[in-house]
Amino acid sequence: MRNTRGTHNNGTEEIVRVRLPKKRNREIFARADLMLGANHIRVRCEDGVTRTGRIKGKIKKRLWIREGDLLIVVPWSFQDEKCDIVYRYIRPQVDWLKKHNYLNQ
Numbered sequence: 001m002r003n004t005r006g007t008h009n010n011g012t013e014e015i016v017r018v019r020l021p022k023k024r025n026r027e028i029f030a031r032a033d034l035m036l037g038a039n040h041i042r043v044r045c046e047d048g049v050t051r052t053g054r055i056k057g058k059i060k061k062r063l064w065i066r067e068g069d070l071l072i073v074v075p076w077s078f079q080d081e082k083c084d085i086v087y088r089y090i091r092p093q094v095d096w097l098k099k100h101n102y103l104n105q
Contacts (some may be wrong), residue, residue, distance in 0.1 A: 017088055018089075020102065028046050029046040029070065029072065030053070030070075031043060033067065039041070040053065041065060043073055051073070051081055052082050053078075054085065071087065
Protein backbone atom coordinates (compact mmCIF):
# COMPACT_ATOMS: atom_id res chain seq x y z
CA MET A 1 0.00 0.00 0.00
CA ARG A 2 1.25 3.48 -0.83
CA ASN A 3 0.65 6.76 0.95
CA THR A 4 -0.07 9.96 -0.96
CA ARG A 5 3.15 11.63 0.25
CA GLY A 6 5.46 9.25 -1.64
CA THR A 7 6.47 7.10 1.32
CA HIS A 8 6.15 3.35 1.64
CA ASN A 9 4.83 1.59 4.73
CA ASN A 10 8.34 1.11 6.11
CA GLY A 11 8.90 4.91 6.16
CA THR A 12 11.55 5.21 3.43
CA GLU A 13 11.01 7.86 0.79
CA GLU A 14 10.97 6.98 -2.88
CA ILE A 15 13.28 9.30 -4.80
CA VAL A 16 12.02 10.07 -8.27
CA ARG A 17 13.92 13.26 -9.22
CA VAL A 18 17.12 14.69 -7.77
CA ARG A 19 18.44 18.16 -8.60
CA LEU A 20 21.93 18.08 -10.12
CA PRO A 21 24.41 20.98 -10.34
CA LYS A 22 24.03 23.00 -13.55
CA LYS A 23 27.52 23.36 -15.01
CA ARG A 24 26.51 26.33 -17.19
CA ASN A 25 25.60 28.21 -13.98
CA ARG A 26 28.98 27.22 -12.39
CA GLU A 27 27.22 25.08 -9.73
CA ILE A 28 29.27 22.36 -7.99
CA PHE A 29 28.86 19.87 -5.13
CA ALA A 30 30.22 20.80 -1.69
CA ARG A 31 30.18 19.49 1.91
CA ALA A 32 29.37 21.73 4.87
CA ASP A 33 32.55 21.72 6.95
CA LEU A 34 32.24 24.28 9.74
CA MET A 35 29.48 26.63 10.90
CA LEU A 36 30.88 30.16 11.16
CA GLY A 37 27.74 32.02 12.26
CA ALA A 38 25.85 34.94 10.69
CA ASN A 39 24.64 32.74 7.78
CA HIS A 40 28.17 31.72 6.77
CA ILE A 41 29.55 28.18 6.50
CA ARG A 42 32.98 26.88 5.52
CA VAL A 43 32.44 24.37 2.71
CA ARG A 44 34.79 21.93 0.99
CA CYS A 45 33.99 21.92 -2.73
CA GLU A 46 34.45 19.00 -5.13
CA ASP A 47 37.16 20.91 -6.99
CA GLY A 48 39.32 20.72 -3.83
CA VAL A 49 38.96 24.35 -2.74
CA THR A 50 37.72 25.29 0.75
CA ARG A 51 35.40 28.30 0.48
CA THR A 52 33.31 30.46 2.77
CA GLY A 53 29.69 29.89 1.81
CA ARG A 54 26.84 32.32 2.32
CA ILE A 55 23.34 30.95 2.88
CA LYS A 56 21.02 32.83 0.56
CA GLY A 57 17.86 34.29 2.07
CA LYS A 58 15.55 31.96 0.12
CA ILE A 59 17.20 28.90 1.72
CA LYS A 60 17.80 30.51 5.14
CA LYS A 61 14.06 30.79 5.78
CA ARG A 62 13.19 27.24 4.65
CA LEU A 63 15.72 24.72 5.95
CA TRP A 64 18.55 24.10 8.37
CA ILE A 65 22.06 23.30 7.19
CA ARG A 66 24.29 21.22 9.46
CA GLU A 67 27.94 20.17 9.29
CA GLY A 68 28.39 17.23 6.93
CA ASP A 69 25.41 18.09 4.68
CA LEU A 70 25.83 17.80 0.91
CA LEU A 71 25.18 21.10 -0.86
CA ILE A 72 25.19 22.77 -4.26
CA VAL A 73 27.22 25.98 -4.29
CA VAL A 74 28.03 28.69 -6.84
CA PRO A 75 31.55 30.18 -6.49
CA TRP A 76 31.72 33.95 -6.85
CA SER A 77 33.21 35.07 -10.15
CA PHE A 78 35.13 37.99 -8.59
CA GLN A 79 36.28 36.32 -5.33
CA ASP A 80 37.01 32.61 -5.75
CA GLU A 81 37.35 31.84 -2.02
CA LYS A 82 33.66 32.64 -1.44
CA CYS A 83 30.43 31.10 -2.72
CA ASP A 84 26.65 31.12 -2.43
CA ILE A 85 24.80 28.06 -1.15
CA VAL A 86 21.81 27.35 -3.38
CA TYR A 87 20.59 23.84 -2.43
CA ARG A 88 20.84 21.22 0.34
CA TYR A 89 20.33 17.49 -0.24
CA ILE A 90 18.42 15.24 2.17
CA ARG A 91 19.70 11.76 3.11
CA PRO A 92 17.68 9.72 0.53
CA GLN A 93 18.85 12.06 -2.23
CA VAL A 94 22.50 11.61 -1.20
CA ASP A 95 22.03 7.83 -1.26
CA TRP A 96 20.51 8.09 -4.76
CA LEU A 97 23.46 10.20 -5.98
CA LYS A 98 25.98 7.68 -4.59
CA LYS A 99 24.09 4.76 -6.12
CA HIS A 100 24.11 6.43 -9.55
CA ASN A 101 27.82 7.46 -9.31
CA TYR A 102 27.34 11.23 -9.29
CA LEU A 103 29.45 11.51 -6.12
CA ASN A 104 33.10 10.51 -6.15
CA GLN A 105 33.26 10.16 -2.34
